[in-house]
Amino acid sequence: MSGPLLEVEGLKVHFPVGKTLWKPGATVRAVEDVSFTLEKGEVLGLVGESGSGKTTLGRSILRLVEPTGGVVRYDGQDVTAAGPAELRALRSKMQIIFQDPYASLNPRMSVRDILGEALMLHGVGSRADRGARITALLERVGLPGWAADRFPHEFSGGQRQRIGIARALSVGPGFIVADEPVSALDVSIQAQIVNLLSDLRRDLGLSLLFIGHDLSVIEYLCNRVLVLYLGRVMETAPVGPLYTRPRHPYTRALLDAAPVAAPGGQRERIVLTGDIPSPLAPPSGCVFRTRCPFAMPACAEAVPALREVAPGHSVACLRADEIDLASR
Numbered sequence: 001m002s003g004p005l006l007e008v009e010g011l012k013v014h015f016p017v018g019k020t021l022w023k024p025g026a027t028v029r030a031v032e033d034v035s036f037t038l039e040k041g042e043v044l045g046l047v048g049e050s051g052s053g054k055t056t057l058g059r060s061i062l063r064l065v066e067p068t069g070g071v072v073r074y075d076g077q078d079v080t081a082a083g084p085a086e087l088r089a090l091r092s093k094m095q096i097i098f099q100d101p102y103a104s105l106n107p108r109m110s111v112r113d114i115l116g117e118a119l120m121l122h123g124v125g126s127r128a129d130r131g132a133r134i135t136a137l138l139e140r141v142g143l144p145g146w147a148a149d150r151f152p153h154e155f156s157g158g159q160r161q162r163i164g165i166a167r168a169l170s171v172g173p174g175f176i177v178a179d180e181p182v183s184a185l186d187v188s189i190q191a192q193i194v195n196l197l198s199d200l201r202r203d204l205g206l207s208l209l210f211i212g213h214d215l216s217v218i219e220y221l222c223n224r225v226l227v228l229y230l231g232r233v234m235e236t237a238p239v240g241p242l243y244t245r246p247r248h249p250y251t252r253a254l255l256d257a258a259p260v261a262a263p264g265g266q267r268e269r270i271v272l273t274g275d276i277p278s279p280l281a282p283p284s285g286c287v288f289r290t291r292c293p294f295a296m297p298a299c300a301e302a303v304p305a306l307r308e309v310a311p312g313h314s315v316a317c318l319r320a321d322e323i324d325l326a327s328r
């Protein structure tokens with residue numbers, strides 16, 4: 001393969017809502033013109049407040065939600081144009097794990113049946129070697145062999161997440177969307193699951209889109225970060241520069257709000273006030289302008305382009321070159 005494993009270009013997801021026979025309805029602009037690439041073995045963190053479009057973006061890449069526009073390519077293949085048969089084949093290469101694995105694990109099926117079903121659906125291995133594959137998968141995610149004959153309710157939250165990861169791995173994917181996979185777990189368990197994902201990335205060369213709220217987890221696990229606000233990319237950069245020298249006021253505000261951030265010295269912190277505006281009627285121009293302490297009249301006029309300010313570091317802010325967001 002040459003080029004990135006995953007290419008996302010101008011992706012849009014709009015949801016029509018409220019249309020009745022008597023009124024025209026409106027459009028939720030959940031994802032708006034998102035572009036990025038992901039290399040093999042890379043972990044991209046996706047951050048942004050609740051409602052910023054992270055889940056919708058992750059799901060639309062896999063076509064679990066239909067994109068309204070834009071293109072997704074996996075290993076050069078156009079995912080957005082794939083027909084049903086191609087999409088089924090792609091599903092074994094691109095998988096997802098959820099915040100609440102319990103909701104997606106059939107309570108009446110044993111772990112063996114859950115994993116066996118995934119293997120069978122994707123035609124992985126022969127009937128005869130499925131048992132050995134299931135044992136190997138359980139071992140891979142740190143569960144004992146006897147777990148195969150237990151049911152989802154017999155496991156703790158962390159163990160269930162391991163089952164969810166085993167199911168995603170069963171079909172041999174190259175890319176996994178992990179949608180807040182540790183947010184619902186106790187802090188002590190979170191680290192174990194994050195370490196498991198890190199090991200899988202290293203051992204299997206997996207690429208991950210890791211959606212999360214906890215910036216210290218993102219810093220530990222990810223190579224790069226994409227900051228989303230009202231469905232748009234505000235900033236993207238390798239973890240180091242993003243955390244030490246963010247260039248977008250929204251990124252700075254997220255870091256300032258994180259309990260892990262060291263005190264900002266003399267610098268005044270950016271405190272986000274009010275809620276994220278409705279994606280039914282996003283602000284004109286820069287969508288962050290209604291909460292940005294640096295906004296000026298020009299910010300209302302045009303959507304700022306995502307501009308590269310350093311290698312691999314891009315920012316969508318008209319004033320990125322003049323405002324000083326000195327590091328923590």
Ligand SMILES: Nc1ncnc2c1ncn2[C@@H]1O[C@H](COP(=O)(O)OP(=O)(O)OP(=O)(O)O)[C@@H](O)[C@H]1O
Nearest residue numbers: 015017028030049050051052053054055056057279
């Ligand atoms: N099926 C849908 N129909 C209409 N609106 C939707 C639909 N799915 C999501 N939305 C809206 O799209 C926006 C983005 O939602 P999304 O769930 O992607 O955000 P998120 O960043 O994952 O939030 P969270 O951190 O709370 O998980 C929200 O305003 C949400 O209400």
Ligand code: SF4
Nearest residue numbers: 286289292299317318
């Ligand atoms: S473009 Fe303007 S409103 Fe948007 S982040 Fe930059 S300074 Fe703030």
Ligand SMILES: [Mg+2]
Nearest residue numbers: 054055056179
């Ligand atoms: Mg979400």
